[in-house]
Amino acid sequence: DTAVSQTPKYLVTQMGNDKSIKCEQNLGHDTMYWYKQDSKKFLKIMFSYNNKELIINETVPNRFSPKSPDKAHLNLHINSLELGDSAVYFCASSQGDQNTGELFFGEGSRLTVL
């Protein structure tokens, strides 16, 4: 059973389009995250979300928005895609309201913007 699953794994699209990446975790965790890993392999936190709080990294453009229909899901919506958005996006989860640091990552979604 996949603990943290995200779809699609690969996404190729044109500049200006709007796209979504879905994430689901079956671990019963309280907190979920979205990370962006660029070509230089730095992992950058975009959002963390639990039932009480959405924390947004202030460097993330407002074209990116997380949507959580329930505790087990945190989807990422991206509007007006730009070339610089090409990266691998990882969803992750952790137990408890506060980040324990032990993250369980999904397999990643490689987004290519042409």
Place this chain on the structure above:
Amino acid sequence: GQNIDQPTEMTATEGAIVQINCTYQTSGFNGLFWYQQHAGEAPTFLSYNVLDGLEEKGRFSSFLSRSKGYSYLLLKELQMKDSASYLCAPMDSNYQLIWGAGTKLIIKP
């Protein structure tokens, strides 16, 4: 500012021992994590240190010195499958992980 420094790439021989160093500067400190990431895959948790000293877990050990802002990951009896990137990630006072770019470890037969 917050900063992580670890070597970009290291090469070692199968069966040998390798030490991957990490120095860090963070706003506050709530422990340090090591993650392993194989090419094209997600990072996976390896270890967590919050007190000074060595934590051993099988072939992998992790060391922390808070006063020096220094940690290392020690890998023994290297296997080909250990070829991966190793990410050092201290946690700051806001419980946010600060990620380095990782050290790419290449294992040669």
